[in-house]
Amino acid sequence: MIQVNQVSPYEESGEVVQIKVYFSGNIGGINLNGNIPFETGEFEEFFKGEEMKTAVKQKVIEKIMNGETPTE
DSSP, rough: OEEEEEEEEEEEEEEEEEEEEEEEEETTTTTEEEEEEEEEETTOOOOOOOOHHHHHHHHHHHHHHTOOOOOO
């Protein structure tokens, strides 16, 4: 289960260009916490609770599968 703890928007020239979603949770018995950045075009559709959690979970899984380093 993923819990969204905070959503932080980042603006350029008065327009939101990125958000970072801070989360904690457990996926498949692995405890996780951190943040996932979403760029313009990735975040307009999922401000409906469960859709955001699903998007965060998917991005975490993608980062793990691709061997990417954690974001700060």
